[in-house]
Amino acid sequence: MLLLLSCFTCSATDLVEVDKLRALTADKRAVGVGDVVTLLVFEDAKAGSSANLKEQGEFEMSAGANRDELAWQYGLGAMSSNKGDAATQRNGFIKAYITVVIQHVDPNGLFLVQGTQRLQINGEEQVISVSGKLRKNDIAANNTALSSRLLDASISFTGQGTVSTGHDSNLFSRFFRWLGVL
Secondary structure, three states, X not given: OHHHHOOOOOOOOXXXXXXXXXXXXXXXXXXXXXXXXXXXXXXXXXXXXXXXXEEEEEEEEEEEEEEOOEEEEEEEEEEEEEEEEEEXXXXXXXXXXXXXXXXXXXXXOOEEEEEEEEEEEOOEEEEEEEEXXXXXXXXXXXXXXXXXXXXXXXXXXXXXXXXXXXXXXXXXXXXXXXXXXX
């Protein structure tokens, strides 16, 4: 009988997905498509450029002739000078907390995340949109990640309303804007 039982082979399949396995005491972190991560957006961008142009040129020509006590002196001169300065500077700062959703996990294990947040402040709509790729290791134990850790990050902050488009306080500016001049 023992010989008969040893002829049968046994097989088993895993009931647990190893990629999504977490210890019982582990924090709940995003691990797959559809999970959410709170992104801490702290971006401070500064840019500036300047140019200094200075050109100067001078041309001078003179001639003289003498003939029997008559002297002729001729002269011709020209001068050109050009100077210019230009400078631009731009500063931008954004601080926001936005929840993004894991849209896709690529073969290297990078999470493609994307999220949009709309705010209404004093009649103005402001929209924050974030997308990029995030590594699993960059997600902290409290399920947050810094925006500086995003690969191929796209962070956009736009607004619509009176402050964003400028306030037309008088009738003339409204009329010229209506005509399309302004």
